[in-house]
Every structure is written in C-alpha cells, then in structure tokens.
Amino acid sequence: xxxxxxxxxxxxxxxxxxxxxxxxxxxxxxxxxxxxxxxxxxxxxxxxxxxxxxxxxxxxxxxxxxxxxxxxxxxxxxxxxxxxxxxxxxxxxxxxxxxxxxxxxxxxxxxxxxxxxxxxxxxxxxxxxxxxxxxxxxxxxxxxxxxxxxxxxxxxxxxxxxxxxxxxxxxxxxxxxxxxxxxxxxx
Amino acid sequence: xxxxxxxxxxxxxxxxxxxxxxxxxxxxxxxxxxxxxxxxxxxxxxxxxxxxxxxxxxxxxxxxxxxxxxxxxxxxxxxxxxxxxxxxxxxxxxxxxxxxxxxxxxxxxxxxxxxxxxxxxxxxxxxxxxxxxxxxxxxxxxxxxxxxxxxxxxxxxxxxxxxxxxxxxxxxxxxxxxxxxxxxxxx
Numbered sequence: 075x076x077x078x079x080x081x082x083x084x085x086x087x088x089x090x091x092x093x094x095x096x097x098x099x100x101x102x103x104x105x106x107x108x109x110x111x112x113x114x115x116x117x118x119x120x121x122x123x124x125x126x127x128x129x130x131x132x133x134x135x136x137x138x139x140x141x142x143x144x145x146x147x148x149x150x151x152x153x154x155x156x157x158x159x160x161x162x163x164x165x166x167x168x169x170x171x172x173x174x175x176x177x178x179x180x181x182x183x184x185x186x187x188x189x190x191x192x193x194x195x196x197x198x199x200x201x202x203x204x205x206x207x208x209x210x211x212x213x214x215x216x217x218x219x220x221x222x223x224x225x226x227x228x229x230x231x232x233x234x235x236x237x238x239x240x241x242x243x244x245x246x247x248x249x250x251x252x253x254x255x256x257x258x259x260x261x
Numbered sequence: 262x263x264x265x266x267x268x269x270x271x272x273x274x275x276x277x278x279x280x281x282x283x284x285x286x287x288x289x290x291x292x293x294x295x296x297x298x299x300x301x302x303x304x305x306x307x308x309x310x311x312x313x314x315x316x317x318x319x320x321x322x323x324x325x326x327x328x329x330x331x332x333x334x335x336x337x338x339x340x341x342x343x344x345x346x347x348x349x350x351x352x353x354x355x356x357x358x359x360x361x362x363x364x365x366x367x368x369x370x371x372x373x374x375x376x377x378x379x380x381x382x383x384x385x386x387x388x389x390x391x392x393x394x395x396x397x398x399x400x401x402x403x404x405x406x407x408x409x410x411x412x413x414x415x416x417x418x419x420x421x422x423x424x425x426x427x428x429x430x431x432x433x434x435x436x437x438x439x440x441x442x443x444x445x446x447x448x
Contacts, residue, residue, distance in 0.1 A: 210434040220431035227425040228441040234418040244407035247397040254415040
C-alpha cells in the first residue's frame with residue numbers, strides 16, 4: 075500500500091494534488107446541500123456537535139482566518155512569528171441570520187480566492203519552508219497545506235454524520251448495520 | 262431539536278425528501294472522485310477496510326441487488342417472502358479491471374434507473390407496507406427507503422475516511438486535531 079501510494083505521488087506534484095482536492099470541496103458541498111429539504115439539516119453530527127450549516131460556517135471562518143493567512147505569515151516571517159490562533163466558533167454569531175444557500179456561495183467564492191492566492195504565492199520548492207503553530211510548534215508549509223485538505227475531508231464527513239442523524243429514527247432495525255449512526259451515538 | 266425536525270418534515274413528504282438525498286449521491290461522488298489524482302485513491306478507510314473504488318463498487322452492487330429488488334419483493338409479496346440476502350463483497354471480483362471513472366458512470370446510471378422505478382412503483386401511501394428482512398425480521402417500506410439514504414451517507418463518509426488516510430503521513434503534528442484520522446486509527 076505505501077509503495078503504491080508513493081508510486082502514485084511521483085506522477086503528480088504535491089501542490090497540484092492538494093489543490094485538486096481543495097477545489098472539489100465547495101463543489102461537493104454545493105451538490106450535497108443546496109436545495110436539500112430542511113428536514114435533513116437540523117441534526118448535529120454528535121449530541122453537542124455541529125449541524126451541516128455550522129460546518130459550512132466553520133469552513134468559511136477557516137478560509138478567512140486560518141489557511142491563507144497562515145501561509146502568508148509562514149512565507150513572510152518563517153519561524154520568527156507564530157500563526158494567529160484560530161477561533162473555531164467564529165461562525166456562531168457571524169452567520170446567525172444568513173441563509174444556508176448564501177453560506178454555500180460565500181464558501182465557494184472564498185475558496186476560489188484562496189486557491190488563486192495560493193497559486194500566486196507558493197510553488198513546489200516552497201513546501202519545506204517552516205513556520206510556528208501557536209500550540210503545535212514548528213510545522214512545514216507542506217504540512218499546513220495537507221492539513222487544509224484533511225480538514226476539508228474531516229468537516230465534510232461531519233456534514234454526512236449530521237445528515238445521517240436526521241434519519242436516525244426512520245431506519246428501524248437496520249441501525250445495527252450502519253456505522254455512521256452507531257459512531258454518532260458513541261461520540 | 263426533535264420538534265424542529267418534525268416541523269421541517271411536515272413541509273416535505275418523506276418520499277420526496279428521501280429521493281432528494283438519493284439523487285444527490287452520484288453527483289457528489291462524481292464531483293469528488295472523477296479526475297482526482299491517483300495518489301488520493303489508494304488508502305482504505307480503515308486498516309482492513311475499503312478504498313474509494315471499493316465503495317463505489319459496493320454502491321453499484323446495492324443498486325443491482327439490494328434496494329429496488331427489495332422494494333419489489335416487499336410490494337409483491339409483503340411478509341410472505343423474505344428479501345434475498347445481499348453480497349457485500351460482490352464488487353471485488355466483478356470490478357477488478359474496471360476503471361474508476363467507468364464505475365462512477367455506472368453508479369450514476371443505475372441510481373437514475375432505480376429512482377425512476379421507485380417513482381413509478383411507490384407513493385406516500387405505501388410507506389407503512391411491510392416486508393421481511395432475512396436477518397432483521399419485519400421492516401416497513403419507509404424503513405427500507407430511509408436505510409437506502411443512510412447507507413449512501415455511511416459509504417460516502419467512508420470514501421472521505423479513505424481520502425484522509427492518503428494524507429495521514431503528510432499532516433505532521435496537526436493529526437492531533439483531526440478526528441477523521443484518529444477514528445481511522447482506532448477502528
């Protein structure tokens with residue numbers, strides 16, 4: 075498996091490969107959530123977790139305050155200046171009255187801007203440059219970009235758990251077979 | 262939360278609401294996986310789990326042998342005849358040499374056919390009709406359709422875990438924050 079993965083990686087540069095994932099996320103979120111009946115959208119991913127709407131808000135916050143701002147601090151200041159801490163709950167007040175469809179559009183616009191700036195600022199030779207995370211210490215630009223992609227995956231998966239939660243009461247005995255719901259109960 | 266959900270449900274019939282999710286799944290899978298660099302596609306969701314390609318194969322199997330065939334048995338035979346058992350690993354041999362893009366297209370076609378047949382055969386008044394699951398016993402058509410939708414959600418989330426696994430080694434110390442990877446390790 076590791077050999078197959080490293081073979082595959084050698085054919086696509088890390089930056090192109092990471093961007094390929096990042097540019098898909100807003101398209102997937104749009105296909106999945108735009109126009110979906112409201113009844114799918116009320117359940118959080120776990121008992122005290124986030125609804126799909128919270129997740130889109132958090133993805134917006136990360137575009138505004140996390141990913142490209144940190145790339146820029148790293149490129150300008152290296153390890154001389156830590157990244158700003160990131161508020162994971164910035165969306166709660168900010169988005170209170172914003173319709174979900176507008177949040178989805180906003181995320182799409184912000185992601186397009188972020189990737190455009192990334193393309194201007196970073197190339198493959200920059201990936202080993204280092205910065206300082208306020209809690210985790212020294213990190214590389216490659217790790218920051220990889221984390222951006224996995225953060226997308228983590229939060230879209232969270233949307234899926236919330237959607238599944240909306241149907242928890244409807245599937246009856248099949249619940250025994252559906253890990254997405256038993257993991258949600260255990261969390 | 263339950264009150265909000267039941268309010269929401271009252272505005273959209275269960276069948277329309279369920280179909281709205283089911284018709285999105287092949288579009289999401291297409292947006293996410295079509296043309297994604299190979300390096301994203303090699304990791305399974307858990308150590309002995311499925312790659313994204315396996316998941317698409319399994320979704321194809323379920324269209325062929327599970328959902329609409331079971332709807333038809335339930336409508337024709339009620340509780341007089343149990344559903345056929347479903348082979349969760351049918352894709353392993355069947356799809357061995359099929360390119361991922363062809364699997365995605367095949368799933369899209371099969372899902373469109375399934376939803377077209379569902380629309381012809383079932384209306385809201387049929388949802389309390391009963392059938393027999395070979396292991397779970399008596400189930401309703403509503404539960405079968407709800408399970409179809411949650412099964413989609415479960416398996417697309419599994420694709421997300423596999424994609425995240427492909428970048429496990431790249432994110433460095435951020436792994437501590439990303440539940441999608443720690444859940445994958447624990448599974």
